[in-house]
Amino acid sequence: EGRAGAGGRGASVAARPALSVYIQFNPALAKPEPAPADAGPGEEEPLVRHAKNWEKDARAAGKHCKHRPFRAVATDAMGRSVHLSRYCSPTALPPGFEGATADETTLRQLLRFAHLVPHVTDMDAFDLPAGVDIWTTTAEFLDMCAGDSEEHALLLLGFLQTLGVEAYVILGVSAADSDAAMVFTPGGQGRRPGQTAGSPPIYTPMLDDALIWDPMAGTMFSVYDAAAGALMGDVAVVFNHENVWANVSLAAKPHDMSWNLGDYSAWRPFFSPSTLPPRALPTRQRRVTYESFEPAFYERLAAAVEREAMDAIVKTRQRQHTPFNRRASRALKDLLREMESHALMSPEEASAGVPVPGGPPSARVSLAELHAGALGELMAGYDVVGYPLNSPFTDAASVRAAVERTKIAETTRKDVEFAVATHVEPYGCTFVCSVWVYVARLTKRA
Secondary structure (H helix, E strand, O other): OOOOOHHHOOOOOEEEOOOOOOOOOOOOOOOOOOOOOOOOOOOOHHHHHHHHHHHHHHHOOOHHHOOOOOOOEEEEOOOOEEEHHHHOOOOOOOOOOOOOOOOHHHHHHHHHHHHHOOEOOHHHHOOOOOOOOOEOOHHHHHHHOOEOHHHHHHHHHHHHHHOOOOOEEEEEEOOOOOOEEEEEEOOOOOEEOOOOOOOOOEEOHHHHOOEEEEOOOOEEEEOOOOHHHHHOOEEEEEEOOOOEEEEOOOOOOOOOOOOOOOOOOOEEEOOOOOOOOOOOOOOOOOOOOOEEEOHHHHHHHHHHHHHHHHHHHHHHHOOOOOOEOHHHHHHHHHHHHHHHHHHOOOHHHHHOOEEOOOOOOOOEEOHHHHHHHHHHHHHHHEEEEEEEEEEOOOOHHHHHHHHHHHOOOOOOOOOEEEEEEEEEEEEEEOOEEEEEEEEEEEEEOO
């Protein structure tokens, strides 16, 4: 199940030619004037007014609610007010997922796809002051191939809705973000209908548990796991295509809360018969199309990342001789391809090991054993210390910083060599790719 082969191999993808262009303006272009607060038609005034009253009432529910980030309306890229429910809509699955069902392999691959869309804050993407939040549609998000937590959450929500999984976006405060967005799926959804009419049902055990999915980190937790409290420390809002709910209960950590959205003592609905009657809100989402670059682009990207990593090591050592062991680098490159497959495995699969390259399907080894097999002869003559690094598409400065944080080059010994390997795994959509860097230090044994 899932997409056809790791990295989109076997997927039908429209290739987009790539051309590198450098343009410099002298004098520099002036920054555009900030857009007005509501440029053009947004939500109707009664709905916007009700949103303000709803937020005010939620904060008045108790002292514990005073600083929770309640909201029912967002601002789009044109400065218009948009009700959150309008952002919820099924999203076409990426290339290679044709006919996919909600089995665990597919769900983990889609979570990884959402995670690998580059992470960029609104402040950087739109040159905005801190605290200003812009919400884009999923099509805009994938066209720019960059966004922050709400875009990643809405993308994953759309995938889950396409697969028929009941899902909600949750907003709140996490350890990494004071304006975090993630996805919540209620439990009891493990038994799934068959792929076609009359085919036997499938069973996805993970969906029997209520889960919080963090596409920014590429992880998921049971809401009853205390670790979910570190993932999303303070839940304020839950919404889907039908309604928005404010959490007014004393508890705000996922494992302490009641997730019964019908409990008025814990949740305040935006639409209700006594305030503003429920109504269908047409979605703001539009059709998503996927385009990818030619394979040569990702090969050039891997080569550029390798040069940056090597240069970071050389410059850290300054005037010391810095030899690179090409044999070790080739061995590490083969390992990186296997590590991308390992990243898509469930914890249960990963504990059983990874398939042996070129071996029978039943043959599996641990990552440590895979390393020992690939580097066995080298390790007989060297002490090897290495760090595999993985990230979405990123810039040169981030690659350098990641390599420098390993402190792999911080040694005064002269009998050392280094190895650098890179691998870029495309996922069928321009800059959505998994970037791997392996840096290692080889010290000759006496």
